[in-house]
Every structure is written in C-alpha cells, then in structure tokens.
Amino acid sequence: MAHNEKLAQSMEFPPATEQPNVYPLSWNAQTAKMEEVWDAAQRENWDPKKLPWDTLDVDSYTWEERESIAYWWTLLSVFDASAPPVFAEAFIKTYEVHEEDPVRRCFFSVTRDEQNHEQMCGLAITKFLGHPDPITYEPKTDLGGRLQKNAKWLYYNGGRYWTGYKKAVPKYSLAVLFSSFLMGEIAAATIFKQMHDNSRELVFKEAFRNIGRDEGRHMAICMALMERDYPRLPAEDKAVVTKQIRAGYLFLSAVLFEPPMEFWDLPNDFIDNQREAEEVARGAGFGVPSYDAKLDNWRNAMLNLKGVLDRYDIPFPAIPEVGITGQEVSDIEMNDIIPVF
Numbered sequence: 585m586a587h588n589e590k591l592a593q594s595m596e597f598p599p600a601t602e603q604p605n606v607y608p609l610s611w612n613a614q615t616a617k618m619e620e621v622w623d624a625a626q627r628e629n630w631d632p633k634k635l636p637w638d639t640l641d642v643d644s645y646t647w648e649e650r651e652s653i654a655y656w657w658t659l660l661s662v663f664d665a666s667a668p669p670v671f672a673e674a675f676i677k678t679y680e681v682h683e684e685d686p687v688r689r690c691f692f693s694v695t696r697d698e699q700n701h702e703q704m705c706g707l708a709i710t711k712f713l714g715h716p717d718p719i720t721y722e723p724k725t726d727l728g729g730r731l732q733k734n735a736k737w738l739y740y741n742g743g744r745y746w747t748g749y750k751k752a753v754p755k756y757s758l759a760v761l762f763s764s765f766l767m768g769e770i771a772a773a774t775i776f777k778q779m780h781d782n783s784r785e786l787v788f789k790e791a792f793r794n795i796g797r798d799e800g801r802h803m804a805i806c807m808a809l810m811e812r813d814y815p816r817l818p819a820e821d822k823a824v825v826t827k828q829i830r831a832g833y834l835f836l837s838a839v840l841f842e843p844p845m846e847f848w849d850l851p852n853d854f855i856d857n858q859r860e861a862e863e864v865a866r867g868a869g870f871g872v873p874s875y876d877a878k879l880d881n882w883r884n885a886m887l888n889l890k891g892v893l894d895r896y897d898i899p900f901p902a903i904p905e906v907g908i909t910g911q912e913v914s915d916i917e918m919n920d921i922i923p924v925f
C-alpha cells in the first residue's frame with residue numbers, strides 16, 4: 585500500500601489492523617483480583633524523597649560502614665536499576681496482546697514501583713558515599729576499594745542479559761514471563777521484611793516496609809495471572825517455565841543469597857569481600873540477613889513456589905544449593921534468562 589493511498593475513498597470500512605497492534609480500544613475486565621491489586625497500588629504508592637531522611641546522620645558512621653552499606657544498595661541496584669525498563673517492556677506487551685484493562689494497569693503499577701525502588705537505591709548510595717555513582721566513586725578504605733571492584737563485576741554481569749530479555753519478551757506468552765517474575769517476588773518479599781525488622785535507621789525501615797509491601801503486591805499479580813492462565817498452559821510452555829525457575833534462581837542468588845560462581849563471571853575474592861561488607865554493615869545496624877537466614881529464605885521461597893507449580897503439574901527444577909530435589913536443568917546461559925526483580 586502506498587504511504588499516501590486513501591483507502592477511505594474506495595471502501596466503506598478500513599481493513600483489519602495488523603496484530604500485534606500496540607493498543608486495544610477496549611477496557612474488558614474478567615479478573616476481579618487484578619482490580620483489587622490495582623486499587624491497593626493506588627492507595628500504597630509512596631515517594632522515596634518523602635521518607636524521613638532528616639533522621640539519618642551519615643557522619644555517625646565510619647567510612648568502612650558507609651561504603652559497606654552503600655555496597656549493599658549498589659548490589660540491589662544492579663537488579664533494581666534494570667527493573668523499570670524490564671517491566672516497561674512487559675507493560676507494552678500487555679497492550680500489544682490486548683490484555684484486559686486491569687492487567688494493563690497492574691503492570692503499569694509494577695513499572696512505577698520499580699522506579700521507586702531504583703530511586704531509593706540512588707538516594708541511599710548518594711547519601712552514604714557523597715557521590716551519585718558507585719562505579720566512579722573514589723573509595724576511602726581498602727574494603728571500599730575491593731567492594732567497588734565487586735560492583736564493577738556485578739554491573740558487567742547484569743548488563744549481559746538485556747539483549748536476551750528483549751528477544752524473549754515477544755517470543756513468550758505472559759504466562760511464561762510472569763513465572764520468572766513470581767520467582768523474584770516471593771524471595772524479595774521475605775528479605776525486605778527481614779531488613780525492615782533488623783535495620784536501625786528509621787529511613788531504611790520505612791523504605792524496606794514499602795518495598796516489601798510492593799513486592800507482596802507484585803506476587804499477588806503473578807498469582808492471579810497464574811490462576812487464570814496456567815490451567816490452559818501448553819506442555820511446551822511448562823518446560824520453559826521449569827527452565828526459567830532454575831535460571832531465575834541462578835540470577836537472583838547474586839542479591840538474595842550468594843552468586844553461583846559457575847554461572848556468574850566473578851573474581852575469586854568476590855564472595856569473601858561481600859561477606860566482609862555484610863558483617864560490617866550488620867555491625868552498624870543495617871539489617872542484612874546472615875548466610876543461614878538467606879539460605880532459609882531461599883529454601884522456603886522455592887518450596888512455596890514448588891507448591892504453586894505442583895497444582896498445575898509443572899515439573900520443578902532441582903535447586904541443590906538449598907537442598908531441593910527435582911528435574912535436572914543444567915544448560916542455563918545468561919542469554920536464556922528472563923530475569924526481573
């Protein structure tokens with residue numbers, strides 16, 4: 585068709601619009617739970633700038649403590665800074681596939697929440713380092729220098745999956761995509777609850793309370809979509825979900841547990857440096873869970889997820905790192921991952 589061809593002069597109605605088209609002209613609503621989640625998102629929206637920052641005295645911390653706490657926020661931001669574009673892609677997909685109206689709004693709310701979480705990381709890092717960028721910051725201590733090396737390697741690893749994710753979004757259904765989303769939300773909701781309980785600073789307690797509540801709402805979105813779509817999930821998609829659960833564990837372990845060295849491309853002293861920083865941060869009243877607590881978190885999150893997938897006869901992958909048996913999945917590459925946080 586020529587660009588300036590006037591079809592309206594030759595036919596009564598226009599031809600069918602090629603699909604997927606970026607927007608529906610319909611506001612269907614079949615899943616009542618999604619409307620409830622959207623209403624909660626509107627009530628619970630928060631602004632990181634309005635947290636009680638005036639109660640935080642960074643000068644009361646040593647530089648090792650400041651760099652260790654900023655490192656944890658940097659570790660989180662490797663995931664949270666990628667979350668807004670990751671969910672924005674999924675949000676666009678809900679329009680392209682003409683998802684029902686409350687589903688589109690719920691994915692919008694997740695994108696907005698993740699933007700808040702990223703902003704929170706940036707505010708905390710900037711306060712503690714006196715610099716807005718952990719990669720170009722000049723470390724004040726030996727530990728700070730080693731943590732900056734960790735941060736640079738994490739950033740390098742995290743950046744590798746974006747191309748694969750953009751290829752995955754159009755290829756997979758939302759039912760497959762949100763199996764990966766649920767993976768992160770279950771574990772994240774637990775860890776942020778613990779950090780709220782164990783952190784001393786009021787501003788961080790408030791932030792973790794809000795972030796944990798957001799993650800719980802995201803989990804409810806995933807569960808509602810699973811209940812709607814999984815009873816009709818094709819067998820080939822079930823196999824992809826099993827693989828994505830294993831991939832999600834490997835990817836998210838870097839922030840929720842410890843990065844599996846055979847999967848992540850990291851220097852040999854990475855975990856030792858991270859453990860040292862977490863110990864310093866805990867001593868300063870910042871509530872990073874201990875190794876054993878993180879292990880318990882992951883095991884419980886995986887068992888909860890397994891219980892959900894069992895309802896739909898979807899094989900659960902073996903997660904030997906936390907003592908869970910299941911289907912062996914060994915061919916995971918960074919480009920295979922559909923990660924979110």
